Amino acid sequence: MRSSSGVAQAAAIIASLSLCFANGVSAVIGSGSSNFTFPENFMFGVATAAFQIEGAWNEGGKGESMWDTYIHKHPDYTPDLSNGDVAADSYHKYKDDIVMIQTLGVEYYRLSISWPRLLPQGTDNHINKEGARYYRKVLEELIKANITPVVTLFHWDLPTPLMDLGGWTNPKMVDYFEDYARVAFTLYGDIVKIWTTINEPHQQCYNGYDGDYFVPALNSHGVGVYLCAHYLILGHARVYHLYDKEFRPHQKGKIGITLDAFWAEPKDPSKVEDQEAAERYLQMRVGLFAHPIYSETGDYPALVREVVNNNSMLQGYARSRLPVFSPQEIEMVRGSSDFFGLNHYTTFLMSPSTMEKGWFVPSYDHDTGVRMDQDPNWPIPGSTWLSIYPAGFRKILNWLTKQYGADVPIIITENGMCDWGGINDYERVSYYNKYLYQLLLAIYQDGCNVQGYFAWTLMDDFEWKDGYTSKFGLFHVDFDSPEKTRTPKLSALNYRHIVKTKKIDFNYIKQSKYLVNNL
Numbered sequence: 001m002r003s004s005s006g007v008a009q010a011a012a013i014i015a016s017l018s019l020c021f022a023n024g025v026s027a028v029i030g031s032g033s034s035n036f037t038f039p040e041n042f043m044f045g046v047a048t049a050a051f052q053i054e055g056a057w058n059e060g061g062k063g064e065s066m067w068d069t070y071i072h073k074h075p076d077y078t079p080d081l082s083n084g085d086v087a088a089d090s091y092h093k094y095k096d097d098i099v100m101i102q103t104l105g106v107e108y109y110r111l112s113i114s115w116p117r118l119l120p121q122g123t124d125n126h127i128n129k130e131g132a133r134y135y136r137k138v139l140e141e142l143i144k145a146n147i148t149p150v151v152t153l154f155h156w157d158l159p160t161p162l163m164d165l166g167g168w169t170n171p172k173m174v175d176y177f178e179d180y181a182r183v184a185f186t187l188y189g190d191i192v193k194i195w196t197t198i199n200e201p202h203q204q205c206y207n208g209y210d211g212d213y214f215v216p217a218l219n220s221h222g223v224g225v226y227l228c229a230h231y232l233i234l235g236h237a238r239v240y241h242l243y244d245k246e247f248r249p250h251q252k253g254k255i256g257i258t259l260d261a262f263w264a265e266p267k268d269p270s271k272v273e274d275q276e277a278a279e280r281y282l283q284m285r286v287g288l289f290a291h292p293i294y295s296e297t298g299d300y301p302a303l304v305r306e307v308v309n310n311n312s313m314l315q316g317y318a319r320s321r322l323p324v325f326s327p328q329e330i331e332m333v334r335g336s337s338d339f340f341g342l343n344h345y346t347t348f349l350m351s352p353s354t355m356e357k358g359w360f361v362p363s364y365d366h367d368t369g370v371r372m373d374q375d376p377n378w379p380i381p382g383s384t385w386l387s388i389y390p391a392g393f394r395k396i397l398n399w400l401t402k403q404y405g406a407d408v409p410i411i412i413t414e415n416g417m418c419d420w421g422g423i424n425d426y427e428r429v430s431y432y433n434k435y436l437y438q439l440l441l442a443i444y445q446d447g448c449n450v451q452g453y454f455a456w457t458l459m460d461d462f463e464w465k466d467g468y469t470s471k472f473g474l475f476h477v478d479f480d481s482p483e484k485t486r487t488p489k490l491s492a493l494n495y496r497h498i499v500k501t502k503k504i505d506f507n508y509i510k511q512s513k514y515l516v517n518n519l
């Protein structure tokens with residue numbers, strides 16, 4: 001497929017999309033549409049991350065990321081004993097990826113730059129020319145295809161030499177991140193007009209520093225997690241101001257951060273303590289990062305400050321485990337984002353708890369003091385953490401708007417669903433329809449200022465701790481084939497239809513009896 005022209009490739013993929021279609025899917029175009037149409041210049045896109053798709057872990061002068069190093073040392077980290085060495089091989093197949101993006105009809109592609117591919121040591125004294133050329137080619141190819149790149153600087157693949165210095169627990173990381181960002185802005189800022197600094201700092205700090213679910217698996221319960229949060233926030237703000245002062249005047253782009261937020265529902269909505277638990281969870285999880293950046297006053301939320309201070313004192317610490325911003329830092333961080341990048345997937349039910357199985361003291365969970373349950377009525381088509389509750393999407397959008405106002409636009413930088421595979425992904429079709437419908441309600445009925453939406457993800461990829469077992473892609477990837485063959489799923493067809501019509505048609509793809517019997 002790589003040797004044929006882009007147009008021919010697009011035609012082939014569209015033909016295979018129609019093939020799915022001819023396979024017995026009942027499609028009723030035009031009926032069952034929702035009443036709302038997405039705004040005229042609403043940004044539709046798809047998202048990926050370098051480590052999850054690129055592979056080529058030691059090619060083209062790339063240095064090691066902490067994920068490379070850690071998984072090579074712990075080959076049983078993933079259930080399928082896999083790693084990111086080859087992944088979807090997008091390093092070599094990026095042109096195919098771009099054709100896939102074109103067939104979806106979206107105008108935006110959110111991708112990340114691998115820090116160690118650009119700076120093998122993590123520091124800016126040595127720029128890897130081949131890595132620099134690689135991203136230049138990808139970005140130019142996107143522009144040629146009329147797809148606007150949205151570039152994430154840090155999507156978790158920290159260069160190993162910087163992890164060896166303590167990663168984000170080290171204040172010096174703020175300087176290194178600024179230096180890396182300067183290289184990226186200098187190399188690509190002429191054609192990249194939308195940047196996000198950091199992807200999901202909560203996931204990075206909670207799963208990687210407080211616990212061991214993600215690399216670097218520090219298990220620095222209740223301590224490393226807040227250092228990580230603190231220096232990621234400062235790193236983000238430093239990079240924002242670097243762009244704002246030195247690059248924006250001539251490059252004229254936008255820059256923000258991507259935060260992740262589950263919705264938190266009180267387990268028993270009539271109980272005040274469950275309502276408080278849900279609010280405390282949201283402040284600890286979302287407010288920890290959002291309040292310093294998006295609130296009028298800046299700094300950590302008062303509740304978070306109080307909870308961690310109190311627990312630290314009770315535990316015999318002379319100072320709070322949550323670091324303190326100086327007044328200058330509060331001002332530097334406040335307002336340091338042109339948009340609110342939101343990744344949303346699921347909802348949990350919250351009730352107060354002082355101790356649960358698996359919690360440590362101290363720890364972020366213990367500080368939060370919230371037990372998280374799932375509603376047994378909500379479907380879980382794949383990984384256990386992701387149950388489907390579409391209304392939660394509208395609720396988190398409303399919560400954010402209430403907390404931080406509607407002036408800063410929200411861009412959904414990720415939303416999607418995982419299953420265990422298959423091309424006929426009706427559940428994913430339904431997930432996208434229902435979640436996007438809630439998004440429309442948030443825009444038109446609630447006045448939430450949402451300006452864009454990126455589906456997670458373009459194709460099946462290396463899903464961190466899940467390896468290749470859980471699938472989020474609009475395109476299926478055959479990881480057993482040397483070509484890493486990509487095939488569109490029904491959800492790709494459905495998303496293309498939404499993007500084209502700017503409407504959700506709940507009847508566009510429906511499971512037919514015929515197909516079920518033939519699976």
Ligand SMILES: *[C@@H]1O[C@H](CO)[C@@H](O)[C@H](O)[C@H]1NC(C)=O
Pocket residue numbers: 033034035
């Ligand atoms: C669309 O509008 C009609 C008429 O106002 C209403 O009866 C119907 O419930 C609406 N449908 C949806 C999906 O909102």
Ligand SMILES: *[C@@H]1O[C@H](CO)[C@@H](O)[C@H](O)[C@H]1NC(C)=O
Pocket residue numbers: 303306307310
């Ligand atoms: C923190 O401790 C103070 C003093 O004991 C108490 O008044 C306050 O309610 C505590 N706050 C929280 C959130 O636990």
